[in-house]
Amino acid sequence: MRLSTRRLVLTEEDRLAEVTLEDVERAGGWPGIFSSSAPLSVEIGLGKDTHILEQAAAHPDRLYVGFEYARKKLDKILKKIGYHGSLPNLRVVYADVTRVFAVLFPEASLSHVYVFFPDPWPKKRHHGRRTLNSTFVSEIASRLAPGAPLEVRTDNAEYVEQIIEVLDGEPTLENAVAPQAYLPDPIPLDAGDPESHIPTLFESKFRERGLPIHYFYYRKQT
């Protein structure tokens, strides 16, 4: 679904899926926000992609929280959630995830974390802005429940080096596809259902151009 930013008008209903840090604090945490203690998954850096909507629609028995720090992109996501009608198991947060993640989620509380096509910041002087650095990966790992997956996808060959370094360097994570560092093709989410992989917008664009994609499958140690 493509939406023009200029004509984008969010209704009160569209905005219902957005929560702030204060909302979560007031509710006493995510179970208060969702009125549910179902397994909670997080996607980092939504862009305009609908992966998290599709996950939430396919798994009404699970909870999903997405982060995006570009306001216009988040508004597009809110509009798409609004068009969808009812996704009571999905919320989005407008924030730099690296600043709020550890505050928002208790240790060992997440059942899945997705990081798809994080901005590669190709210039060397910008590498410090990359989301997947050792400090943030350590925070992600501490919030994952034992055995819970951390999935990362990237096209960027240079970022791949850093991703391998920080994921392998986090002692509480293990590589689920070892001895391979990553896979060139995705593993279907639901075993036996080859259609269950949900490609993101960036993924589809790169695939159309025939560019290689790197799929990382890690999990928190049990």
Ligand SMILES: C[S@@+](CC[C@H](N)C(=O)[O-])C[C@H]1O[C@@H](n2cnc3c(N)ncnc32)[C@H](O)[C@@H]1O
């Ligand atoms: C390259 S896009 C990928 C979007 C989508 N995941 C996909 O695969 O199509 C990366 C997105 O992450 C967002 N982002 C990057 N760093 C972020 C951060 N620290 N907190 C929240 N969002 C972030 C960017 O604004 C951008 O929309």
